[in-house]
Amino acid sequence: MIDQLPEGESIGWMQAPPQWIFSHTVRFVGIVRVVIHDGEGFILIKKGNALVYYFKHGRIELRGHAALDYFNSQPTIEINLCKYTPEEFSEALRICTIEKTVLKSADVQKLAPIVPGPEGVGEKTADDSSAISLHDQSPPVLLEPSALIRKEPVTALPTKPVASVTERQVIPQPAILDDPSIKIIGQIKKLNGIVAISVFNDERNILLMGDVEIEPLLKIARSMLATSTKISPHLDWGSFIHMTLQIPEGNIIIAPYHENHLCILTTRTINIGHIRRILRDIQQDRNSGIPV
Amino acid sequence: MLKQILNKFLILNDVQAAIVIQENGEIIQSMKSGIVIKEELQGVLATIMLDSKKTAAEFGNATISMVFVEFSDYFLILGPVMEEFYLAIIAKNTANIGQITYEMKKNQEAIVSQL
Numbered sequence: 001m002i003d004q005l006p007e008g009e010s011i012g013w014m015q016a017p018p019q020w021i022f023s024h025t026v027r028f029v030g031i032v033r034v035v036i037h038d039g040e041g042f043i044l045i046k047k048g049n050a051l052v053y054y055f056k057h058g059r060i061e062l063r064g065h066a067a068l069d070y071f072n073s074q075p076t077i078e079i080n081l082c083k084y085t086p087e088e089f090s091e092a093l094r095i096c097t098i099e100k101t102v103l104k105s106a107d108v109q110k111l112a113p114i115v116p117g118p119e120g121v122g123e124k125t126a127d128d129s130s131a132i133s134l135h136d137q138s139p140p141v142l143l144e145p146s147a148l149i150r151k152e153p154v155t156a157l158p159t160k161p162v163a164s165v166t167e168r169q170v171i172p173q174p175a176i177l178d179d180p181s182i183k184i185i186g187q188i189k190k191l192n193g194i195v196a197i198s199v200f201n202d203e204r205n206i207l208l209m210g211d212v213e214i215e216p217l218l219k220i221a222r223s224m225l226a227t228s229t230k231i232s233p234h235l236d237w238g239s240f241i242h243m244t245l246q247i248p249e250g251n252i253i254i255a256p257y258h259e260n261h262l263c264i265l266t267t268r269t270i271n272i273g274h275i276r277r278i279l280r281d282i283q284q285d286r287n288s289g290i291p292v
Numbered sequence: 293m294l295k296q297i298l299n300k301f302l303i304l305n306d307v308q309a310a311i312v313i314q315e316n317g318e319i320i321q322s323m324k325s326g327i328v329i330k331e332e333l334q335g336v337l338a339t340i341m342l343d344s345k346k347t348a349a350e351f352g353n354a355t356i357s358m359v360f361v362e363f364s365d366y367f368l369i370l371g372p373v374m375e376e377f378y379l380a381i382i383a384k385n386t387a388n389i390g391q392i393t394y395e396m397k398k399n400q401e402a403i404v405s406q407l
Contacts, residue, residue, distance in 0.1 A: 216350075216351075219350060220347055220350055220351055223343065223346070223347040223350065224343075224344075224347055226343070227339060227340060227343040227344065227347070228361070230339055230343075231336045231339055231340060231361070232363075234332045234333075234335065234336050235333075235336060235363065235366075237363035237364070237365045237366040237367075238363040238364030238365035238366070239363060239364045240362075240363055241362040241363060241364060241367075242360075242361075242362050243359070243360070243361045243362075244358075244359070244360040244361075244362075245344055245347060245348060245356065245359055246356070246357040246358040246359070246360070247348050247351055247354035247355065247356060247357055248354060248355065248357060249351070249352070249354060252347075252351070272360075272389070273389065273390070276362065276389075279362075280362075280364075280385075283364065
């Protein structure tokens, strides 16, 4: 099914906790492609409302809340936000609806053959297609934030079909980054020589694009941030734009980004001038109150 | 002689100061134009040098190639010359960074020979 869905306009791959998706897609219309280990799936989202959850690993297929529960059992997942036009969105919904009809008629809610999954993941199919409406006309399913955060870590896929769940209502979390911000970060990530880019604040990493371990990177970014915070009050040189630490392996750049901070990891071959211009533009827009 | 080398930086557009400084903030030599180097600035440079060295060490025990700190009006480039000696360049944001870093690399050996 995944292959049949429209591509959409990719904003870029990133690593984020599953909860992040729901708190950052209030204005997003499209598909969030998900990769966990060797499996892949997606969430179809229309302005904060998740309409379809799907995940497939080998012969195991998870739908609806079973898929959502599996996503939420992961501390972070690889995701790619792809924007859809209204036509693409309708097409995606149509494909999902057809798929659901086919599945129902084949009575595939029964258990699938035992297939070992990632990290000893569940051995049976958990199909919960009844949980989520696949029709565009039907009321969107709103999920409680609490339902998105598992209190206990889950290391395996659910082994039993999840009980039929009626629609759960919830207030979406306030977005920390809006669509244009995510797009900008995605555009920076696409530049030649950018290894990873992270948006972080004093408490946590908000967004990471790139294949790096976040904790060591955050530690370095916070050290640099502490240095910039120490020196800035002593210099009458205007507002802080960025600090770049060049080491033989590449560059680590930190810069303010709205009320958060950016950390960019680059190769040595990066065009620093280009990055500098982008960071200056962000700073100027921030100072003039233009949303970036 | 060191002054002559540092003067090569001052002739670059919008460069305000070229300083050879030790990690502890002690200035070995400086050339400046339209800028006053106060004790506060020495403290800032020392903080950047020491903190950056520590931060780079966290990154697989890496050594610093350069530190670049930019504000809306001025920027600062710090490059290690040898051991605990650094070359610091302060410039207006309109200065050509490529030109400055090129001159820093080109003159490194000459500076080392004077220390």
